[in-house]
Amino acid sequence: MKPVTCYIKERSLLARLAARYMGGSQIAMVIGKTIHLHGTSREDFLRHKWWVRHEICHVMQYRELGLVPFLWKYLWECARVGYHANRFEVEARAAERDAAIMDGVVIV
Numbered sequence: 001m002k003p004v005t006c007y008i009k010e011r012s013l014l015a016r017l018a019a020r021y022m023g024g025s026q027i028a029m030v031i032g033k034t035i036h037l038h039g040t041s042r043e044d045f046l047r048h049k050w051w052v053r054h055e056i057c058h059v060m061q062y063r064e065l066g067l068v069p070f071l072w073k074y075l076w077e078c079a080r081v082g083y084h085a086n087r088f089e090v091e092a093r094a095a096e097r098d099a100a101i102m103d104g105v106v107i108v
């Protein structure tokens with residue numbers, strides 16, 4: 001597998017807006033290859049392996065579909081079936097237990 005370089009953005013405005021919208025205090029969201037954090041630090045986020053795997057799965061979904069198609073399909077899924085049943089979230093939750101998803105991934 002080709003190496004995938006991912007980035008972390010702490011105190012992200014986008015993540016803050018998403019947290020307000022979703023009603024959460026700690027949030028991570030992915031745009032392309034960047035994991036945007038709100039209410040958590042880089043260190044704290046990286047400490048939770050399941051959480052990192054979940055977000056890396058979203059990075060892979062972006063890679064597979066492309067930025068705009070992924071966002072479009074993701075939002076469409078949310079509108080159609082809601083956040084929890086969204087197939088991209090179902091896949092990311094399954095990835096939380098899959099250590100292999102981190103193969104070739106470098107977080108800088």
Ligand SMILES: [Zn+2]
Pocket residue numbers: 054058088089092
């Ligand atoms: Zn997710």
